[in-house]
Amino acid sequence: MNAGVTLIVLGAVLLLGVAVWLFLQARDQEYQSDVKMRLRVSGADEAAISQGSSTIRNPVLRWICHLFWRTGSEIRPEAVVRLLLGIVVATVLLTVIVGPFIVLPVVGIGLTLVYMLLIQRAVWRRIKIVEQLPAYLENVIRVLAAGNTLDEALNQAAREAPNPIRPLFSSIGRQVRLGAPLEQVLSEAGEIYRLRDLKVMALAASINRKYGGSMRGVLKSLIVVIRQRSSAAQELRALTAETRFSAKMLAFINIGLFAWMYVSNPKYYDVMINDSTGLLLLAGSGTMLLLGFVAMWRMLKGIDESES
Template identity: 50%
Template sequence: MNVGAIILFAAALILAGLAIWLLIYADARARRDEMLLRLRAGEEAAAAVRSSREAQLRSPLLRFACHMVWRTGSEAEPSTVAKMLWVLSAMVPVTLLLFGRFGGLAVLGLVFAFGYGFLRQRAARRRAKIVEQLPAFLEAGLRVLQAGNTLEEALSTAAAESPEPLRPLFVSVGRQVRLGAPLEQVLIEMAEIHRSRDIKVIALAASINRKYGGSLRNIFRSLISAIRARDAAARELRALTAETRFSAVVLAVIPAFLTIYIYLQNRLYYAQMWESLGGRITLIVAVAMQVIGVGVIYRMMSVTEDNE
């Protein structure tokens, strides 16, 4: 393996990571400056007519990337996420040029799989904290409802008393509602982004209450009991299947690392196989079976994830 190619790829990867970090930093600073200017100029009414971030996502790829980023707690704008995708796309020809066709595809697959796993893990941890904090949040909102306040006031008051990461989530909901967005629509968008059935239930309850009336207090009580019972069952299931899930991860990772190791030790091994029809068919079938196997293992493991 050419050491120079590895050094160039590492440098390109570091530069790409630095570019993404600068984009995130610039976006956060621009959002902060815009908020300060809006507060000084009193332009909240003008901001109410702006479409939501969700309405800007016309591309399925951009929508998927934005949802992955937002689930980790970032508030990056769709334009910033699109620039990140362009930076990552620029890494594709560089990697193929440095490592060749087969090696480049293997390295790209490994890098993107690691990045996806990292984002998914951060989102899963954040979602677990949200689910853990929801019962206390709903109890605080229930007390405000019992005092005769509206659902919007209950959610706003409960959000002010909640810790991270639930507080900024519902503070953002309250901000959008004050700017004129319907509460049900904001909650539905949040539930879709964070894949939370509980928030979707709150949105449906708010919609039904607004149209037909009814008691939100009973719904909140039932939802609190259901969340706690499901969380206890999920924890028990994860504990019982820990060994199985670890074995699944090993079975999914070992073939990929073994393939990369063989390629790094002998680059002609797969090149000679690719030259013959039988070897080409063998490689294609092997890759297809590996992808299918990883997909099956992923679906099996996602059963133990909450709110998937």
């Protein structure tokens, strides 16, 4: 395949991607227009209209936005779309200029590393939220004892809470003030941030709203469960410290060895780089290395997530 045919194929792929993006954007705008019209007919204010227009129907875009939101970022879906489009355009241009055997592995490894960094930051943030949750729920119980409702107690306790739990429950309180049911907001927040404790609170709030009962007893039991689970997770991390260190060394030693050999003797890989079979072997070995790296990272991630 010569350079002209390659350029035509890549241009066609780029145009197809732009067409799909425009189609999805048109669907989202149509849906948002319908939501705004229904909210205006029902007499909602501009804040509620803005809140309703933030619904993301595209599953891929929703997944990426949730991934960023778990890290504490407040990135808008429109910015994510522009970012993805820029990555696609840059990849196509670099593929035409440099070649697919170099650009595609580099882009794949780069996106994988960014994904891992985002996941790791989200895990650390979730662990921090779980650590702060018992103290926050104790403040909620004290506010409930003064005769306030659950949503008022959550909002007042959030004002005195530290980061990152304060912006989380401040957002929950803001959505409740806009008219959303408390149990629904808690359930959605638990789904976005992958916090099982928020789902338990949502279930308790739903039962309390329908059948009554005391929320203080449920919250006290939840505090005990969170602290017991955190203690067990810390013990697990201590028992697996040596194994996790060995996994990290195995993951990075191959990359370090390859970089050292290439820097010390750049001509060592010239034969493989200038041969099609050698390029396939390098691509295959890089793919297997990446898969092994992802597998070990997933095992380490499972240990980190046990704390939440």
